[in-house]
Amino acid sequence: MKKHFLSLLVMTVMGLSAIAQTKVIAHRGAWKQDNLPQNSIASLQKAAALKVWGSEFDVHLTKDDVLVVNHDADFYGMDIAGATHAELRTKTHPNGEYIPTLEEYLKAGLKLKGLKLILELKSSSLGKARTQDAVPMVLAVIKKLKAQDRIEIISFDYEACLKFRELNATIPVHYLTGDKSPQQIKDAKLTGVDYHYSLFQKNPTWIQEFKALGLKTNAWTANKQEDIQFLIDQKIDFITTDEPELALKMVK
Template sequence: MRKHFLSLLVMTVMGLSAIAQTKVIAHRGAWKQNNLPHNSIASLLQASELKVWGSEFDVHITKDDVLVVNHDADFYGTDIATATLEELATKLHPNGEYIPTLEEFLNIGLQLKDLKLILELKSSGAGKERTIEATSMVIDLIKKLNAEQQVEIISFDYDACLKARELNATIPVHYLMGDKSPQQIKDAKLTGVDYHYSLFQKNPTWIQEFKALGLKTNAWTANKKEDIQFLIDQKIDFITTDEPELALKLVK
């Protein structure tokens, strides 16, 4: 009887640990340790090698209606919103990669079955209308590639988040800006928030308030040991970081 009880206790504790464990997301891929270009295919593959939960990347729309993956609004000096894909292809990442289209990027990412693909939809320099158009194109592409189970959407643009939810009821959508309350996020039927880590430090009850409403919590971009540890101690769901190796070590 005692042995059976101990076995059940161990199984229960293991189950609770699995539920509570914070997951690590590599910010712009895992680029820092090997000096890889941000948002490159190489940084995506390295994130998979590290066995992080997810890899974050940024998406813009070009002048000729192509979704591309890059953090900044320009690609080595060429403004993405006012350039065609052909024009962008005249520049290369330092490792020789072209700027990837979102479809190319997702097709590779979808082969990495244990890696979540965290798609940040950037606001277009050409205005709100183009941002909303890009949102619709992102949802259409996710559906086309049957990627709903592996892709999650984040954005600083609240209207883009609302549009994504309007177009699809199940793809996870998280808001980035940090100016919405837990109840507002719940009422908008979003999945949760991805706020700057300092906001959770200034408002230490927020994580539990979001969780109480069934919402997910993520923090960007926590890189220092003490900041990562604070978030882990608060049982945040996800940490987005430029230091995925450190975060994995602290989580474990």
């Protein structure tokens, strides 16, 4: 009986430790070591092979209302907001991939077991109204693919974050800019924040303040060993990094 109790106790402690452990998110996929195109399906697959918790990617809206995945506002010199999807497909990544639509990208990601897909809606170069237009389109693709349980949403556009929450009460939504207090994020019913790591260094009590309100904490983009270690020591929930291999070794 005593041995059984001790076994249960050890398993419980190990379970709690696993829950509390900082998780690693690959920034734009895992691209750096193998020189893969950022935000490509190849870098997404590499992130899954590393067994990171999640992989972040960026979404833009084209002139003809197609959601595509790319970090910059241009795709090899072609302005995404001012181009049609067909026009964008006249160019390719160096590995031969076309710019993926959000639907294509999510379909590829959903095949990768256990990988969270961290969707960043980029602010449109055409203004806030165009960014707002993209919000229900993003949610429609997620619903179509039944991907709700695999997606978390982030954005620098606070109004877009509020719109996501207004239209969907369950998908996690995190704010990126770093100008909102823990209470403001709580009052907005967002899930948490994804702030630049330097803001947590300048405000070392913030992580615990957010956690005290039941909010999640993530930091971008921590690549140096000392910055990653600081965040681990602070028990941050997630670290977004261009160096997922290094971060994985450190959290383990």
